[in-house]
Amino acid sequence: MLKNILKRIVISIPVLIGVILLIFIMLRIVPGNPVSTMLGEHVNQAIIDKVSREMGLDQPLYIQFFKYIGNAIQGDFGTSYRLNRNVTSIILEAFPNTVKLALCAAVFSWIIGIVTGMIAAIKQNKLLDRLFMGVALMGVSMPVFMIALVMQYIFAFKLKWFPVSGYDSLACMVLPAIVLGWNSAGSIARMTRSNVLEVMQDDYIRTARAKGLREYRVIIGHALKNAMLPVVTMMALQIASMLSGAVITESVFGIPGIGRLAVNAIETRDMPLLQGTVVFTTVLVIMGNLAADLLYSVLDPRIREDA
Template sequence: MLGYLARRLAASVLILLGVSIVTFGLTFMIPADPVAMIAGRNSTPQMREQIREQLGMNKPVPEQYARYLGRLVTGDLGISYARKSEVAPLIASRLPPTLLLMLGAIIAELLIGIPAGIYAATRRGRFGDKAAMTLSFLSVSTPQFVLGLTLLYLFAYLWNWFPLGGYGKLSNLVLPALTLGLAGGGWYSRMMRSSMIEVLRNDYIRTARAKGMSEWRVVMKHGFRNAILPIVAMIGLDVGIFMSGVVVVENVFGWPGIGQLMWQAIQSLDIPVIMGVTIVAACFIVLGNLIADLVSPLIDPRIRLR
């Protein structure tokens, strides 16, 4: 276990190093002069040159990256061009709402996807299977902003069951979490169906049925435990995906997380914030995958970490 964990941590460091190189390249790929954004419209060439020298932007690119990496290791994500404040505390203040939304979305997609996948697998080729897979295809194919606006119109505006937006109450969480959960649930149901069908073909399933065990017990005790493993791996990926992919949903529902912060940064070309959110999302993706790999042997003892 310790050897595996050490290897995974080393690989994670290399992945994050690669992400840092890509995010650093954003400063050169974005068609905007960050110095002009910092100095303002009325700045003189002398002022801009002074700022460029203070920020080290007149140094060679390798030296600039080395300085960026050194600050990154200490947790310094730079200063926001638009807000004139440190990026790290700014992102930290937006993390709790996004983590809460991420948790709600994962719960929603599990509650939607797993039962739908099991239902479809146990009725393979029949009407229930086709109906469940059609609904999963629709949920995956529908753009999140369309789905979010539809839920807002129906459940918040038309029927007044939930608030139109905001943050702070459980009722505020339901619609944005459901918007994310429906798309994820569609993927989960398809994955769960395929995995369950494969598991139900195994010899030990036929043996359990031959012993007279009820179909419900066969499916849930013997089938579900083995079929759930791909879902565990997907949850690890979703941790990172939700951290970086909630931009649209958070803006539709006025959710004050890092997705909304990212969108505001993109609109104002606030490069340090864009880079900071990207790095934080990458850290969560790596962490989510590592946790998924460590949890898998607890579900199926036959899996060994190597």
């Protein structure tokens, strides 16, 4: 297993470097001068040139890139143009807010997804099955921003059950967690249903029933245990995607997390901050994929034997 872990880490290194190179090039070919944006429109050109030299922006792109790689390895993503602060410290301040949102969304999606998927499998082709799968399909199909705005309008603006925005209390996390977790809950519910239905056709399920076990013990003790292997893998991957993909949710609900940092960096052309958030979220996704592979190998001994 250790050999497999090291192999996946080595494979991830070129992916990370490729992402850094891509975002580095894209930010440099976008029209406009970041120094002019930072200093304002009516600044003298001589001052702009001086600041550009001090920041190393007058150097060839390949030199800037290798310097950035060297500093990033040491955990230094540069200094924010807009905030004039170390990018790493800014990201680490915003990251706990994203983690809190992602964990709340994950708990919501896991509980709702697994429970509704099980019920839909047990009540196959009945009213509850069609209802739950319809809601799951809606969650998978609807854009996040649409769900967020509808939730805000109904439950915050009209019914006033929850705050419209903010992040300083548990009530503030309810709507953002539902919005961020709805898509994942739909995917988990659909996969849980299909896996449970598939497992229920296996021989050991018929054997368990022949022994006289009650149906709920057959489903929970035998069917669900084996049906959850691919679902658990999806759940681990979704944690990484929630941590890195909460841009819209954080922006709509005013949560100062990693996603909102990236949006603000794009608006102000703050290249170091945007690069830092992209690299940081890429690392999270890679770590999430690695964790999912490890978790699957732990749950299924056959994977360890093949590795």
